[in-house]
Amino acid sequence: MSTPGTAPAGGATPLLQVTDLTKHFGGRRRRGRGAEEAVKAVDGVSLTVGRGETLGLVGESGSGKSTTGYCILRLLDASSGTIHFEGQDITHLTGSRLRGLRRRMQVIFQDPLASHNPRMSVGDIIAEPLVVHGIGDAAGRAAEARRLLDLVGLPSSAMERRPHEFSGGQCQRISIARALALKPSLIICDEPVSALDVSVQAQVLNLLKDLQDELGLAYLFIAHDLAVVRSISDRIAVMQGGRIVEAGPADQVYDSPQHEYTRRLLAAAPVADPTVMRRRRLERQAAVAR
């Protein structure tokens, strides 16, 4: 199906097209107790991501941004709506076709250490997707793992070491290398830098940008930090209560926010300027006093 206005100009099919996605939790009818109210975690979300593009999905906790990502990844089944990826309806894929999807769409999570098996070597962690998908032989996979390590800026001596020997930023580089192993066209990044220190966060954001330029990757970049999202996104969608309340080019959304919630988020985001922060406090106090 086509949704006018959401596809990029020129009529090209977007890489990812999500239409009217909903995900409800609970709400089952239970004997003797009537129907329980469903939590509408995602409540009618439509979005597109073009090839080589970054869409930033920003919102506070409970806004439904991660649940949206998990539905697109098919880690959760949507309650309704459709998800088209690379021209194919993936909403109800199962079995080998679902596994095939994993080669094209990968994920990076927030906690880099928790996403790695502590007993595996870094080389095995990065090569594991290749093993699962039966690609290459052992020597070829090891060579590919070394190439990927180099791509994300880690020395090949990392191959034999375990995840706990690495810092948070290095672990996130390992996550990125693993996500790249199957040569995906889209990576869902779920708060990939929120657990990292500012200086390291900048390194990882720069790496993601470089890889995008080099490999033509698309990102759905999910995060709560507005400044981080702006620094990497071409377009931005703001989520609140399971819905997208505002979407548009990054500059437009940040420089002239239309929705009241976007304005409130921007006004609350801390900035490194004591004068601005003190003025805001006085404004908040004045608002309370009124």
Add this chain to the structure above:
Amino acid sequence: MDDIPILEVRDLRTHVTSDRGTVRAVDGVSFSVARGRTVGIVGESGCGKTMTALSVMGLLPKPQARVVGGEILFDGRDLTTLSPRELQEIRGRDIAMIFQDPMTSLNPTLTVGTQIMETLRRHEGLSRAQARSRATDLLAEVGITDPARRLDDYPFQFSGGMRQRVMIAIAISCNPKLLVADEPTTALDVTVQARILDLLHDLRDQHDMGLVLITHDMGVVADIADDTVVMYAGQIVEQADVHELFAHPEHPYTRALLGAMPSLQGDGGRDGRLAAIPGMPPSLVDPPVGCRFAARCAYADRSDGCAQGDNELRELRPGHRVRTAHPVSALTGVAS
């Protein structure tokens, strides 16, 4: 404003034993806090900011961590010389602390009322009824609506921001002279963060407390601190009034940290690049002699041997101290 500091930390040294050797987690830290003032201690993971706070509170994980040098003068008494029992009397009554995650600091099996009343009965010797009435007032003071009813709720029935308000209510219950807040808003959404910082700011004034706020976020420091302490690799690298620090950062690390932050204004957005700081902080088992930031510093590598030389914290301008051979103003030729 009271100029006599309620807390004065002098040359604090805290060591932690690990499999890799003794970590010099806090290595000669000095700062002071007056009542009615907020000191923001800012730095990245492993810089020693939390270990500094735990040292002050006497809450270091024993036996691995211990204060090995320096003084912690609170209201004229050196806390490092007190017995655990004496320290317990002060902690909770005169010095209180709040942590990042209110869910793990609160007991999930007790109502919040029980937990607030526990402190009041322990330190103030109030009766049950008195404690309950005072607990109701405290919940109201920290902005929880319908406080009398909410006393009987359990922590899980509160949102993250509301749980932090409960923690703050417990912390201020005995009118402490000093409140130490370790990353109090890190787990919260930005809109909630702003309100919690407003609350801490107001309570500091109303109770005339000294406030030490520990954070990794320069934006939070800019919001609430009067005086700032920037830590790196177990040491203070820069110390100044908050307006002075942000207007004229002098240490190359402070400047790099501010430069690495993405901004809401865009920095060129998708096409720009952030100014990352290369490399990682040094190991504190065997920290470099001289400047600990030299290996990552854009201004080091000069033939003057700044990396190896004597590297003491020195006063560059009144109240503005910095630990570097190359203050930013000297390099850019900008005199202040």
